[in-house]
Amino acid sequence: MKHLTAGEYIAAQQEQIDRLQAELEEKTAMVNFPDDFVTTFRMMQSAVHNNAAAHGWWETDRNDGEMIALMHSELSEALEYIRHGNPNDDHCPEFNGAVTEFADVIIRIMDTCHQRGWPLAEAILAKHEYNVKRPYKHGGKAF
DSSP: OOOOOHHHHHHHHHHHHHHHHHHHHHHHSOOOOOTTHHHHHHHHHHHHHHHHHHTTTTSSOOOHHHHHHHHHHHHHHHHHHHHTTOOBOSSSTTSBHHHHHHHHHHHHHHHHHHHHTOOHHHHHHHHHHHHHTSOTTGGGOOO
């Protein structure tokens, strides 16, 4: 068995990282999303916002801090479901509690972005495309 020099070892490790990065990019590359993704997403976003407005939640403008706190509260509720074995949701029993709380987070984000005129669907696509090109486990963080 040949012993590698430090330089050879580093080069071999970099080659493996490059190969894994290429595989990751291939697996997560932008698939051919239907042309109507943005249109369909915007329709759902509009429906979500119109429902919130019809239920009185936009009678006055709500500040961004309040909306972010509400999004965070839905994530906390998802965590509580998971901490308690993730039973089915009381209101939508065909789904577990965590996934319904995640849905609530997305609904709140859609509602807020619609009210603010922020292009959420386009941002999702752009951010995914950016993430595809990021290095393997980018940032050097543990999690």
